[in-house]
Amino acid sequence: MNVQTGYLQNVDGSCLYSLNSTKVISSVTGPIEPKPRQELPTQLAIEINLRPATGVPTTREITLQDKIRTVITPILASYKFPRQLCQITLQLLQSGETESLFNQLELAACINSTVFALVDSGVPLKNLAIATTIVIDSNNNIIHENITDDILKNNKSVHVIVYQIENNKPSNLLLMDSHGDFDEQDVLKVLEASESNVRQLNKSFREYIQSKLSN
Amino acid sequence: MSRLEVYSPEGLRMDGRRWNELRRFETSINTHSHASDGSSYLEQGNNKIITLVKGPTEPTLRSQLDQTKATLQITVNLTKFSKFERSKTTGSTKNERRILEIQTALVRTFEKNLMLNLYPRTIIDIEIHVLQQDGGVLGTLINGITLACIDAGIAMYDYISGVSIGLYDTTPLLDVNSLEEAAMSCVTLGVMGKSEKLSLLQVEDKLPLDRLENVLAIGIAGAHRIRDLMDEALRNHAQKRISNASNK
Amino acid sequence: MAKDIEISTSESKFILEALKQNYRLDNRTFDQFRDVKIQFGEELGDVLIEMGKTKVHCKISSSITEPYEDRPFEGLFFISTESSAMAGPQFENGNNTGEDEVLISRIIEKAVRRSGALDIEGLCIVAGRKCWAIRANVHFLDCDGGFVDASCIAVMCALLHYKKPDITVRGEKIIVHPVEEREPVPLGILHIPICVTFSFFNPMDMEENVKGESNSEIVIIDASLKEELLREGVLTVTLNKNREVVQVSKAGGLPMDALTLMECCHKAYSITETITNQILKEIKIDNEKRDKYSAILSSENARETS
Amino acid sequence: MTLSVAEKSYLYDALASTPSIRPDGRYPYQFMPIEIYTDFLPSSNGSSRIIASDGSECIVSVKAKVVDHTSDDDLLHIEIDIAGERDDALITESCTSLFNKLLKNIDMKKLQLTKKYSFKLFIDVLVISSNSNPVSLISFGIYSSLNSTSLPKLVSNFDDLEVEELPMFHDYDLVKLEVVPPLVFVLGIVKNNIFIDPAASECEVANNGLIISWTNGKIIAPIRTLALNDTNTKGFNPNLIQEGIKLVEKYASDIASALQNI
């Protein structure tokens, strides 16, 4: 994992995030004045725009936007900013997977990038959320790191798991997005693998922040 | 069509002009007194345009209100029948980027020339209908707007006159028509009064850098002529009005 | 633009006063173009350009499609320049009809596509049936002025960097060879247009500009965002190394003396030369990095681009 | 256009009285004076510009193209652009659909060149300004532009079914297009009076309006009512339709000949 926060200057928070061959930039602007139609009377409204590396946004991107929203909404302290807006923009630079078949690597990268950009922006968060991708390949091996397009193509099932981080460790599950052929046993294995992944990611992110703060 | 020589060895162009000759330039002013505050009809060669200026007047939208100056809005309607071949596009052409670009360029050209600060909290809305186009349209639009704004009595620093110049091999051809425009690289100028200051300068095709200065010089001279033609037309118009309205 | 970015009166006064005394906020001289940083991504045709704090990313994608009916011998080439709120609050998501957005996209369009920088006839596979469609996706990441100049460099670098998969035509069938199997083919680049943007300021009032003879207007190259917000006129000159004017755009704004504009064009030429050389050098370095062996094997194979 | 209550009641009373008094003194059958210019667009096959004395103005261009009518039998294409209105505005769309129907009355045989090919006419209407419903003005514009339309003269054989060739035309000889386009009349109704070509202020107080179409000496479809404002509109005596039709029958040929004598 490679993280660089504060990458952009014209927004309140940003993060250049890459994991293996997937690379995404996220930006956060807010809280700002919303357009009247976006305004929510009691809480912070969230606008998410995701732009693909090539071509124009399609339903695929809108689906991803919605999934990111379901993860971000619960971790934001949105009650603190009624009638305000938080604008999140994501630009994929490199998807790292065959875009017509998969979106799992991008989804996990986008979520992590967004959360780190939110941390960078100073918008109050209740918790962190960290996402990871797990593949069970045709030989029933669980693959939890260095997932490439080829590994994805050889999957029996693919899973994106997002954990909420509390007291520096994974607690509740925020999102589980599984595709393919799997059983209960597989799910348990996936959860286990993903928890350790998330733990690891959380650790590296903390280290990054710490080193950034000490500078 | 291309069998015709763009520029003959005898120094004649397809329509019989010499290299430094302007096209026919005919204009009438205050053509639409019912529908606008200022108007002009202009034929520059086979370009035929109607320009209507409405305002300065109370803006209808809040977003058009500027406390310090008038908001300038320009809409260019390139009619589908304006070219020899009717435009094939179905539906509206109003949001084409090329048209938006022309509109923006015109607004930015006249924003600096009209004394908009004299008309705070108002809007000036300019509407141009291009009935026929035959090359160098942007320059013609500039001339039409200049005349219509003067007719509307809107204060301005000076005339802006527009013209396009083509470069055929090494010979600049003044005031190109559409056949010439298609056959060579062209430069469009918007010149401030009788000065050598350019409000607008556009080159859209490849042109040797070392020829540009020469082309600009011819263009400026041509634009000054156009300014004089507009001035003459305007004075004739004014004379007529004044003699009509004398003894009010 | 969605919202006008406000710049305080005192700050704008300060910047203008400094300009009058020959100073710029970032200590550059008036004629100084910012250093261009070119970074190539992992994939082919993936480039990030940084000019000061301005960041523009360009990525090329290709696909096989049908040519236009009236142009059977030509491939397709699109440049998409969509702005998003990421680059700054002045850009609205999905709004491509804003004045600045339109001007940027039109200038890039004229500089690169209309000028024939990419050989689109070379994209033809089967006349009237199949051709390559090349798409340059320009992403504005961070705006500190100079989007046009940076985007043009980004597009050209990405086109030079990109290689499309090799193909074999068998009758009606087209076989696309994966990159791993066969060395991909670079695009035909016919010239490299470089945009240089000049910004104009009027230290006097409009009367002096229109009727005066002093020509006291200030001209700076490669304005930063704050300078862009305060400028009264802008000129973008696009040239290539062959001393060809590719495109010039001064869409209104402060009227400027024709001779001054000519001087700008000449200044732009020397910048064009420098940047073109830099691009070619960095492309070469990256190519060598990617394929150490082919550099040894074939020395004179690369197509000479100018 | 907003009028004051007093203005409206003055106008209404004047128009409702017997005989009706129109604000500009016109007879019930009298049109506003118009100016017509034709043939000013050399790159179109026909063109016209109509300006009414209230400043309403409309420009029409007719362009012809040779098409294979066995595959494209829609030989008249009309597009209407009303300045200041969006292309999908109600007024624009209703005008377009009205004229699409009306122009079906034109004898398409006149456009046929050979057994296979015909001229297809593209009629583009640009309404530069209009103070009231522009349909009447547009129909005058179409009428005079089609009347001024000249098309290249056919020199090749009519029977081309055997030969796979496009029709051939004379180098410079033109033939006048001989079609009779329909005219559309707008009538205003105030109380028991009906009058032709209502001005903007008359529309403002009218109780209702009628659109009556006419061609070649006879009334044709569509005839329909047309609300001219949204404050005063109400029902009216059906006999007024008869009266309106009589009015049009009596005077339409005068209009047609006035438009033709150019």
Add this chain to the structure above:
Amino acid sequence: MSEVISVVARNGAFQKNMITESFESDNSDNSDNEDYNMSGSDDDEEKPATRQIASDSDIMTPGELITDDPVWMRGHGTYFLENKTYSSVAGTVSKVNKLLSVIPLKSRYAPETGDHVVGRIAEVSNKRWKVDIGGKQHAILMLGSVNLPGGILRRKSESDELQMRSFLKEGDLLNAEVQSLFQDGAASLHTRSLKYGKLRNGMFVEVPNSLIVRSKNHTHNLPGNITVVLGVNGYIWLRMTSKMDLARDMPPGGSTQTSGGSMGPTGAVSLNPNSNISITRLEEESSWKIYSDENDPNITNAIKQTISRYANIIKALAFCEIGITQERIVIRYEASMAYNDIGSLIQRDNMENIGQEVLNAEKMRGSAA
């Protein structure tokens, strides 16, 4: 010409009053294209380097040098650089004392204090009406600048603010005086005189404001029992002459008797200084009636026809771009009796005749300046 429709037709050409200025290159011998050299500034000789100033009635166009004499104060329609004063509009030079300005041939109405204008309510807002007077901006009519029912001395209350629309609402026409100008040039109006207020009993006509000349009186009684209000802004109101209109025209000591009951144009009974109406009556009469929307029931068809005739005459004068004055309207009215048919007055050649006859008549009488 058919009486159903009058058609002016032209084939080929497009423009009316076409000013044709064809340009022929005059330096045919300069076919060597190196002849133009940009660095040489060749326009110096075109600037008259004189201290002379253009005289009145000289036509100026934008950017033209009017004078390089620094003694002048620069007014509207000009701008300056150092000593030189330039024109910013096309029009004629006007010199008033040391104030130099250029009056544009045509522009939207620019209000001046004291102008008598006719306006239409465009918007009812907080304690004020916005009035369309054909200017660059709407004029403002403050609630405090109108007479309210109940008399002049009545205090304005909050309930007045709430019922502003019952006095004047969108679309209503009124005549008023320009009381003052705001900094940005917008006019502030008042109707605190019985000659101003809501307009009734007639018809509205609009002409270019440049055709109306500011004068002492803008309300005129015309033959045929008609009164015209010629708003300086080019908005004109034609109405049946009221008792009050008659009273206004009476010479002092005249024997007018306001035979009570009939209303003046503003709903109040005539206020002739010589009539026996006291200021207290005024207060009584200044009632809700002044804001009534009802027309006088006594407007006969003959009156309506006369109003139409006057309207057509005014439009004909405007068509010929002839200044509109009471005298000219009356002359033409009398002459127009030759046309039995009012509707024929709108035909183009008749309009042109009307204009020509007015000018001829004035020449004959030598009243033309």
